[in-house]
Amino acid sequence: MRAIQITEFGGPEVLTEVELPDPVPGPGELLVEVSRAGLNYADTHQAENSYLAKMELPLVPGGEVVGRTPEGRRVVGLTSSGGYAEKAVVPEATAFDVPEGVDDLTALSMVVQGSTAWLLLRRSVHLEPGDSVVVHAAAGGVGSLAVQLAKKWGAGRVIATASSADKRALALELGADIAIDSTTEDMTAALREANGGRKVDVVLDMTGGAVTDQSIAALAPFGRLAFYGMASREKPTPVEPAKLLSHSTAVVGMWLPHAFRLPGRAVHRAMAELFDLVLAGELRAVPGGEYGLSEVRRAHEDLRSRRTTGKLVLDPKG
Template sequence: MRAIQITEFGGPEVLTEVDLPDPVAGPGELLVDVSRAGLNYADTHQAENSYLAKQELPLVPGGEVVGTTGDRRVVALTSGGGGYAQKAVVPEATAFDVPDGVDDVTALSMVVQGATAWLLLRRSAHLEEGETVVVHAAAGGVGTIAVQLAKRWGAGRVIATASSEDKRALALELGADVAVDSTSPDMTATLREANDGRRVDVVLDMTGGAVTDQSVAALAPFGRLAFYGMASREQPSPIPPGKLLVRSTAVAGMWLPHAFTLPGRVVHRAMGELFDLVLAGDLRAVPGGEYGLSEVRRAHEDLRSRRSTGKLVLDPSR
């Protein structure tokens, strides 16, 4: 089968197209004929071994696929990679049947980005009706869905941040009330100004560095920042507990794999609700572009440069 393999860690240049033997599913696993693989910002960390889970070489990257296994059409999370290929083995526990009427790009948009947005708002930030929600990187995969869910779930105001006029226009089209420049040198002041001078209640942040520091400083009493990535590749400043006490604020981290350890099949519940919203016309994925295996380096360059919007996918047939 055709696949992308990494034999040394680094940037997009380490992604190499190869022919590999077909993988074999073991107990509790499914073999998926991959029609599309998802491309995520986390994949760029995986390629350079700076991800939360340490990687081992050689590696076929890719954490999500959609395709068929027997008579089932499924979207699934892989276990430690394997998605950038024509066939992939996935744990049965992280595979979800795709309803008729849901296309490949939408299915992939829901399994990582959609579930992440759902968990950030429902479990990490515990969004309450009427609260102000800030969505950083609002034109990205998680951001485009989080903007829609926050509005649907009763946010009083959704403030989107994005780096270009086109991205900010997309966030407004999806339901954001205000869209501001993510390159603002003083994000604390920018967020308060966008909220009519008031502090904000919820921040969804995948940027890191100064953006995180300044977003924490913009939180209202009992405000919550949910941190789920570090696209800037810069660590935020340490937050002493006293700094949280002084305004009764909270900072939570969220990594999707941990959600599968929760009782009550939380991720399955999230996926069911997300697919229902899609089928009802109340939630839409934003296609961001499709790449063939031979174009995977360009895909990673686009991800790293933050040029992309919405959901990027890989077509292993070309």
């Protein structure tokens, strides 16, 4: 089968197209003929071995696929690696049946970005009706869905940040009440101004660095910041517990694999609700572009440069 393999860690240049034997599923695993694979910013960290889960070489990257099993079952699923290929093995525990009427791009949008947005709002920050919610990178995969969900679930004011006029226009189209330039030098002041001069209740942050520092400073008493990514590749200033205490604020991290350990099948509940919203026309995935397998280096270059919006997918036949 055709696949992308990494034999040394690095940037987009280490992604190489090769022919590999078909993977063989073990107990509790499904073999999936991949119709589309998801492209995520986390994949760029996987390629350089800078993410939370350390990888071993040789490596076929890619953590999400949609396709059919040999029995004809259509599933979308998560895997630790192996997604950038014509066939992949997916644990049964992280596979979800795709309802009729949900296309490949939407299914892939929900399995990582959608469930992440759901868990951030439901479990990490415990969104309350009337809360002001800041969504950084609001035109991205998670951000574009978080804007829609926050608005639907009663946020009082949704404040989007994005780096270009087109991305800010998209965030407004998706339901944000205001969209501000993410490159502003004083994010704390910009967020307060966008919230009518008041500090904000909730921030969803996947950027890191100064954006995180300034967003924490913009939190109101009992405000919550959920940190779920490191797109800037810059480390925020370490958070001092005394400062959290003095302002009654909370900072929480969220990494999706941990959610599968929660009781009550939290991710499965998230996926069921997300698919219901999609089928009801109340939630939509934003297409961000489709790349052939032979174009995977360009895809990673686009991800790293943050030129993209919405959901990016990889066609293993391309």
